[in-house]
Amino acid sequence: MRFPWGPGDVADLPTVGAGVDTLSDLSRSAEPPGVRLRTARAQARAFRAEFALTGTPDTVVTCDLVTLPYPTRFGLFRASRAIAPFLSITNRMLVIRWRDSDGRPRVLLFEPSDVELGRYTPYFDNLARKTPGVLERRMVREHGTVLGHLARLGIRPDDVDYLMFDHLHTQDLRRWLGTTAHQDDLDARPRAAFPRAKVVVQRDELAGMAELHPLQRPWYQPDTYRDVPPEAFLPIDGSIVLGPGVAVVKTPGHVFGNQSLVVNTSTGIWVSSENVIAAEALTPEHSRLPGIAKWARGWQQEVVLNANTIETTADQYNSAVLEKTLADRSQADPRFLQFFPSSELTGAWTNPGTTPTFSHGHITHGVQPV
Template identity: 65%
Template sequence: MSALNAEPVVGSRIDYLAPLHDPTLDPGAVLARIPSCAADFRAEFRLTGTPDSIDTYDLITLPYPTRFGLWRASMAPAPFLSITNRMLIVRWTEADGRRRTLLFEPSDVELGTNTPYFAALARRTPGPLETLFVRRHRDVLAHLRSAGIDPAEIDYLVFDHLHTQDVRRWLGTTEPQPDLGAVTPLEPIFPNARLLVQRSELNALDHLHPQQRPWYQPDTYRDLRPEAITPVDGDLLLGPGVALIATPGHTTGNQTLVLNTDTGIWASSENAIAAECLVPRHSKLLGVRRWAQEWDQGVVVNANTVETIAAQYNSLILERSIVDVSQRDSRFPQFFPSSELTRRWTNPGTAPTFVHEHITHRGGRKGTV
């Protein structure tokens, strides 16, 4: 029987990666299992087909501490680097002919600025400097309008994790939201969408560790419409060439979007901020190659908290093992950072060696699984 077994709620369960989620295993034992599990997953996932379309849209370019984004590897003089947060629109057709639309990383940028860490940073940054370092591109709704997609068409909202995210306007609430000027419950902008989120990520919101608190807005989840949230446990195939896999580490409930396209398999998450972080010995970033060689490190994690660094390292190895290599430069994997390192003259020593900037795919292909 196929390892993609039917689940009654959303998608189909993926069993090939289950051995990696065994809580009794230490990180080294999990790492040893990754090559065989990833190979089995790749072979099976290719058979599921491809989605109808994938498109990428810039939301915001903003500063981020170099010591987080490149962890211990960078020798850049700049305390901050720049990352560009992007949304993906993924569309596919079900076997029964129903069209599905998924938004990956549809950040409400305006409300995201209330995240404690970024709010504190903004208070310390004079207005003219903020305009120098922060560039707002078009927002989620503007991008949907340009793509000719009605918000009512959206079936799924997915984030790799819930750092900075406030989704009240997207999903609607059961109670008034005075801080948003709403004296009655908010009506959802995406009335038919469900937020797909790992159950462990939701559970963490109830009892955040002090290391986690600067990055979340837990109170904004208290009044969300419950029917708009679908907890996920582990790995799911959502449609032809579209999967969510659990990749804990950056947060306990981190997850990765995996896509099969006409250029092969991609993975997207924020476990790393650049494709070269998965192959650091090909990096020209100051200090990165040397650090990887000196300490025999296979990847460079994006670590703004340090709860589970070993698990995040393993998740990046899994992502690298699943994807194909870029057709533009075969040294670099088709890993698409949901927030990608971006060259800015204000951040010396942090210019990426290689960037993807976008994924574009057309032409769905039916699978055989």
């Protein structure tokens, strides 16, 4: 397999943003996991205080992309007693706009998944092959496309500065970034849909993708990166503030280079990632999902992880607690936090016992573009 860089080459790529001294990469600490957990809470509290002073972006808008099936045993790791083997999750894109200190407008797309090409991720491709077409059509619902949503919001593709994902599972970026060679499966050499955009990604994840571990292989499409120009990526090490009220926080565990979006809005601080798939997974004591509250109480677990890959489970747990500490309480229901899963648990009649107790559904901040 060819890849545009090896682990050592990633260090030569440019970076972006202002580093956050308050948050360290605890996955690299020599301390025991329990000590790292205590440190994560303390660091999150300190960062909350300073991040709130950075301001707010101009607008935050949520755009639904696709609802699809996902194994219950992955999404509600060990805790669920639902009879349904699958639950449904809705993938959503967040569009964030702000102005830099010099007045320059910026646009960030968080989770702008190419849904059509993402289906060829080995796990989902294998699942689709085993699922009758009539059943798949009932379980998979497309709501809109990345480019369609941007057109509706009045944003041109060449207005977009940054693309960001919490991690690169399922992502095929060839149509977004273009390629340097003809792609046989696409019968074309794609031109970049976002000609100015750079992908903000943890350096750890790019390095890891150059030589995947067997536990990682079902969830990545590394071959699709072989002809993507390396200069389209902006690797970062750890956490950064990208703009007023916009931060990228490293939250390793789900994958080694996992990262979360943190935004400050008119309702307070929101956090988004796929470390958990429901807001109630961060306050499971308030969940009415079968088994969740009892499991959390019995095992003294304060979060319920999303665990399709368990690269470093203790680190993922600690990252989820860090996210939990950063997020403000929901104004709609203060039992739950302003944590917005990048893939949010969605009720469906086909999946009994998996309808969430509480769902955000969307985030809206500022005046939406016409």
